[in-house]
Amino acid sequence: MKDYLSTDQSLWTGRVSGKDLYLHETVRFVDLRDKDAYQTVGQTDFALLGYACDEGVRRNGGRTGAVEGPDHIRRQLAKLPNQLAEGYALFDGGTISCTDGNMERAQNQLADTVSGILGQGAIPVLIGGGHDIAYGHYHGIRQRTSPKQNIGILNFDAHFDLRPNEQGNNSGTPFYQLAREAQKEGLPFHYMCLGIRKDANDRALYENAREFGVSYLEAEQFQPRHFESVRRQLKSFMDKVDKLYVTIDLDGFSSAYAPGVSAASPMGFSPQLVLDCLREIVNSGKLISLDIAELNPAFDRDDQTAKLAASLIHYAITAISYSNQEL
Ligand SMILES: N=CN[C@@H](CCC(=O)O)C(=O)O
Numbered sequence: 001m002k003d004y005l006s007t008d009q010s011l012w013t014g015r016v017s018g019k020d021l022y023l024h025e026t027v028r029f030v031d032l033r034d035k036d037a038y039q040t041v042g043q044t045d046f047a048l049l050g051y052a053c054d055e056g057v058r059r060n061g062g063r064t065g066a067v068e069g070p071d072h073i074r075r076q077l078a079k080l081p082n083q084l085a086e087g088y089a090l091f092d093g094g095t096i097s098c099t100d101g102n103m104e105r106a107q108n109q110l111a112d113t114v115s116g117i118l119g120q121g122a123i124p125v126l127i128g129g130g131h132d133i134a135y136g137h138y139h140g141i142r143q144r145t146s147p148k149q150n151i152g153i154l155n156f157d158a159h160f161d162l163r164p165n166e167q168g169n170n171s172g173t174p175f176y177q178l179a180r181e182a183q184k185e186g187l188p189f190h191y192m193c194l195g196i197r198k199d200a201n202d203r204a205l206y207e208n209a210r211e212f213g214v215s216y217l218e219a220e221q222f223q224p225r226h227f228e229s230v231r232r233q234l235k236s237f238m239d240k241v242d243k244l245y246v247t248i249d250l251d252g253f254s255s256a257y258a259p260g261v262s263a264a265s266p267m268g269f270s271p272q273l274v275l276d277c278l279r280e281i282v283n284s285g286k287l288i289s290l291d292i293a294e295l296n297p298a299f300d301r302d303d304q305t306a307k308l309a310a311s312l313i314h315y316a317i318t319a320i321s322y323s324n325q326e327l
């Protein structure tokens with residue numbers, strides 16, 4: 001696989017307990033170029049997969065640097081305590097990189113790798129990279145699921161990312177591409193966005209959201225004080241689908257929490273609200289795959305955004321491991 005990088009294991013360091021108390025002490029490495037290696041990943045495992053690509057951000061006129069995102073998340077995740085339920089393990093499956101500007105090839109390789117992980121019954125946890133990660137990620141899920149299964153995409157984001165791709169694909173086009181493809185194939189498109197900023201999405205994007213039947217909550221509604229309503233709308237979306245793919249764009253968080261992104265949101269949402277939603281999502285038993293996009297370490301402060309990404313992953317995988325869901 002041309003764009004595959006195995007992980008630099010020196011990133012996985014931290015406090016040494018000698019008792020496997022920390023993720024750097026328990027993480028297992030797997031080279032996902034090797035088809036036999038997939039066999040080591042099983043139904044009670046999580047497989048991290050990096051997407052080192054900011055070509056989509058560059059094409060979208062954004063601030064590049066997200067290519068460095070995956071390793072910065074790994075470095076923070078390494079230091080966190082292993083709180084997974086008995087029998088669960090975290091694997092690091094390496095990174096799909098995009099060094100020559102061929103984002104589409106990287107997305108295809110990402111899709112194949114995600115499909116391989118899902119084929120083992122494990123949960124992919126993808127770390128970006130620009131939000132074009134979502135296009136490859138979703139295709140990997142579709143490769144493994146029957147067209148009859150309704151896959152819901154839940155996006156925590158300030159942006160719809162429904163920009164038309166007639167001039168080319170970029171970090172702002174993934175859900176437009178997927179919606180158009182679903183339309184052509186006569187398949188439903190189940191997409192919900194939480195945290196949409198009125199001051200960051202133009203009328204044409206709202207019109208696309210309407211055309212594609214997108215469910216969304218704007219930043220004003222996506223607030224802790226409205227949580228009962230958020231929960232109800234989230235549940236009604238989740239009830240309509242068989243499985244869920246969750247994608248978290250870090251630029252939806254307030255820049256007080258997540259300065260390390262291309263397009264920061266001064267009035268974005270809070271981590272606690274996302275955790276409250278993740279709890280509902282995990283409890284639905286439908287979550288099959290997860291990604292975190294848009295970390296740009298060049299604009300981070302004291303690794304705050306990388307730490308946030310790591311803590312979100314830690315929360316999600318720990319909660320899933322205790323949810324006893326059928327994987
Ligand atoms: N993935 C990001 N997409 C946003 C970026 C916005 C910006 O750069 O200001 C979008 O295209 O809307």
Ligand SMILES: [Mn+2]
Binds near residue numbers: 157158249251263
């Ligand atoms: Mn965004």
Ligand SMILES: [Mn+2]
Binds near residue numbers: 161249
């Ligand atoms: Mn986005």
